[in-house]
Amino acid sequence: xxxxxxxxxxxxTAAAMTMKLLPGRFFRGARLNxxxxxxxxxxxxxxNCSYCGLSKARDVDEEDRTxxxxxxxxxxxxxxxKRTNEHGKHLQRLCVSMITHPRAFEDMCWVMKKFxxxxxxxxxxxxxxxxxxDKKSIxxxxxxxxxxxxxxxxxxxxELFEEHRGKGVKGxxxxxxxxxxxxxxxxxxGRGNVGVHLIVGLGETERExxxxxxxxxxxxAKTHLFSFFPEGGSKLEKHxxxxxxxxxxxxxxxxxxxxxxxSLNNMKFNEKGQVIEFGVDLxxxxxxxxxxxxxxxxxxxxxxxxxxxxxxERPSRPIRNFPFLPDEQDIKLIKExxxxxxx
Amino acid sequence: xxxxxxxxxxLDRKYYKKHGNHIWLKEEGGILRIGxxxxxxxxxxxxxxxxxxxxxxxxxxAIGSFESAKFVSKFYSPISGKVVxxxxxxxxxxxxxxxxPYNAWIVEIEPENLDKDLQSDDIVEGEEGIKIWIESEIIRxxxxxxxxx
Numbered sequence: 001x002x003x004x005x006x007x008x009x010x011x012x013t014a015a016a017m018t019m020k021l022l023p024g025r026f027f028r029g030a031r032l033n034x035x036x037x038x039x040x041x042x043x044x045x046x047x048n049c050s051y052c053g054l055s056k057a058r059d060v061d062e063e064d065r066t067x068x069x070x071x072x073x074x075x076x077x078x079x080x081x082k083r084t085n086e087h088g089k090h091l092q093r094l095c096v097s098m099i100t101h102p103r104a105f106e107d108m109c110w111v112m113k114k115f116x117x118x119x120x121x122x123x124x125x126x127x128x129x130x131x132x133x134d135k136k137s138i139x140x141x142x143x144x145x146x147x148x149x150x151x152x153x154x155x156x157x158x159e160l161f162e163e164h165r166g167k168g169v170k171g172x173x174x175x176x177x178x179x180x181x182x183x184x185x186x187x188x189x190g191r192g193n194v195g196v197h198l199i200v201g202l203g204e205t206e207r208e209x210x211x212x213x214x215x216x217x218x219x220x221a222k223t224h225l226f227s228f229f230p231e232g233g234s235k236l237e238k239h240x241x242x243x244x245x246x247x248x249x250x251x252x253x254x255x256x257x258x259x260x261x262x263s264l265n266n267m268k269f270n271e272k273g274q275v276i277e278f279g280v281d282l283x284x285x286x287x288x289x290x291x292x293x294x295x296x297x298x299x300x301x302x303x304x305x306x307x308x309x310x311x312x313e314r315p316s317r318p319i320r321n322f323p324f325l326p327d328e329q330d331i332k333l334i335k336e337x338x339x340x341x342x343x
Numbered sequence: 344x345x346x347x348x349x350x351x352x353x354l355d356r357k358y359y360k361k362h363g364n365h366i367w368l369k370e371e372g373g374i375l376r377i378g379x380x381x382x383x384x385x386x387x388x389x390x391x392x393x394x395x396x397x398x399x400x401x402x403x404x405a406i407g408s409f410e411s412a413k414f415v416s417k418f419y420s421p422i423s424g425k426v427v428x429x430x431x432x433x434x435x436x437x438x439x440x441x442x443x444p445y446n447a448w449i450v451e452i453e454p455e456n457l458d459k460d461l462q463s464d465d466i467v468e469g470e471e472g473i474k475i476w477i478e479s480e481i482i483r484x485x486x487x488x489x490x491x492x
Binding site: 013316 | 384385386387388389391392408410411412413414415416441484
């Protein structure tokens, strides 16, 4: 039987584990603080992004279809709500993600309203700008119960956007429209309540990535960072992940810019576009470790709720986005990684 | 077979608990078969990788590691000896351990000093011993009962 939204939703593996719908616990005692739900349709996402597990061109059996590295099993919405209320007392937030599908906008609003009415969670919407035609639609999202929104721009230059999401893959997305929607969202939700998702490792330089983080900040949006992970069967399945050095420096720059501690203007780059000076005293920032934790929508306590444990790497590999505060050993490794400028 | 919190533990084998291990061992014709119990599979989640890193083992030494989407750990040998067989079928498709933990054995070990090794306090057997051990593990890891499948 087709399992279409809004009656059915896909949940991340971490969310399904948290709701006791799948067995398992998190390495190093991590705990998921925000549920990620994805709208699902039998005919799938209409986009074709080169790196995405949901791409319609992806050459993979349905049972092997991962998204952001893991399985996303489907469950009935009423079961998810029941389990959330039973097992999710510690949860801070819920994120409903659109995909590029003609029904996704209406269904996202309906799902948000239902969770708003039936749970205590704060609600985010991860929106697909291609399905958003005007600012009124953004207002609808707010009225449906969201207090924050995310926009996955993912790539950081118009050329990379075209290559990975637009004409290069016969995809429907438009760079200018994505940034226009970011502006609408800031107008509706307010500064600091909009997150721009960016993926490190899709062919950009550190400088280009940090310029986009600054651009979003100047518009009133924060950046939520992801590290590229090659999805099997996707166009980029053989593309390597960014080095740890590169990812750590971008994390640090994001923390400085989004935290109001400094800006792009005070940073210096080498001829390869790698950041060599951050324009602030780094010792305390690095030692505190918060810069290397997952960036995402905040919870009721003002701390990041969307902490996505082991979302960008296998648990046997060094952590990229820490779902908890890094410990002393982690900080020692982070310092070594930050000093690595090999490409 | 006993059942605790929806997890099953056959009584026809022994279990090894050192380092928080949940390894079963069963002797067949002088060879020890080693596998993972249902407490481990419930807590690790669906396994994606199992590696065998060591084939000449002392008791308590790591045989290899297992990994699921969100968890990774080593697993340790309950006895001294050498690995004489590896279940490639399970290594190629580790979720078989979740589906049928007590038939999906992982390695076979030729023991060196079996009688002595089985005297260890870390070997658990019998209904009462298994019950006390698993109940203490549930408290240690603050587990809920797994969902009924």
